[in-house]
Every structure is written in structure tokens, then in C-alpha cells.
Amino acid sequence: MSPIAAAKRAARAEALARRDAAHAAGAGAARIAAAAVLRELAPMRGISTVSAYLPIGSELDPSPLMAALHGMGFGLAVPVIEAKGRPLRVRAWAPGATVVPGPFGVEVPAEGAWVEPDLLVVPLLAFDAAGHRLGYGAGFYDRTLAALRAERAVKALGFAYAAQQVAEVPREPTDAQLDAVVTEAGVLRPE
8 A cells, every 4th residue: 555545544534533523513514515605606607517416424415505506597416426446427416306325325316317517516524725635535536527627627616514624635646626615614715
């Protein structure tokens, strides 16, 4: 195991504990963070389809954001894991859509068109002021963002509790940088 991989493994355990604690204390955090995303989207041009995740465990729940975006007429989608080592595919979704269990305990739409989002709202374990994200280690979002950004400008917003910020996320050259991280405390843009 490389030194960076070892550092990431250690950081994940610590970050998950910090996120679990923030989640337990975070009543209302999702709605506050959702409002921050909506303010963030206001000046962005060319955003018509937003991909957000259906949460697992103690991830900050983006459903208030998704409901608000749906009401504003944005197209919504959620990521779907098709295979290990591959980018995520993104399927159209709307509130109330039928979902089924997918890999890793993640719910996915039972049906819907495959779409290419203009903006991805992504979960994470930890983030730093430079916009680096520590995920679960499978590289799905990194591969997805690399593939999408190779074709056109696609934005990525981390969606997390403020307590998930760390001084520095261990990173590798293949780790995709976020355009911003939205928390209940506000929006952090990379330095």
C-alpha cells in the first residue's frame, strides 16, 4: 500500500466518526445547506440538470435541496453504480420516483433516462479549503468527473457538515477537485 493510500485509509476512519457526530447533532443542517446551494446556483449559467445523491448512513441529506430544485424546474438525476472501476452513470429522477436497492446499499431509480448533468452535488467524508474531497475510496466520483469534464464544463459541489472540514485531505493526481463545498455554515470556495 502506498503512503497516500495508507494516509487515506486512516483519514477515512477519523472522518466517518466526525461525520457521524455532526449528523447526530445536525437537526436542520440539510435545509440550511440546501438554501446555500440555491444561492450558489443563482449566478451559474447553463445549469439545467443537477445530479445529487440519495444518502446512506450519516451523509448530509440533499432531499430538501432536490425538492427545491424540482420546484424551480431543474432536471434532477441521481448517480448509479454500474460496475467497479467504471464512472457512474446518471439517471433521471424526480421526488416520489420508485427506487430499488443498488450496490453498497445505495438506492437507485428503478427506471428513467440516462442523462448528463451540468452540476453534481456529491457526498464526502472530509474536505479541505483547497476543494479536495475524501470519499469512500472506490474512485467513482473521480472517474465520473474526469469523464464529464473531458467533454464539457461540469461543476461539482461537495455537500457536507462543516465539521467534516480538515486541514488537508491526502490526495493523488487522479482525485477530482470540487468547485465549492456547501455546508450548513456556508459555501467554501477553493483557495
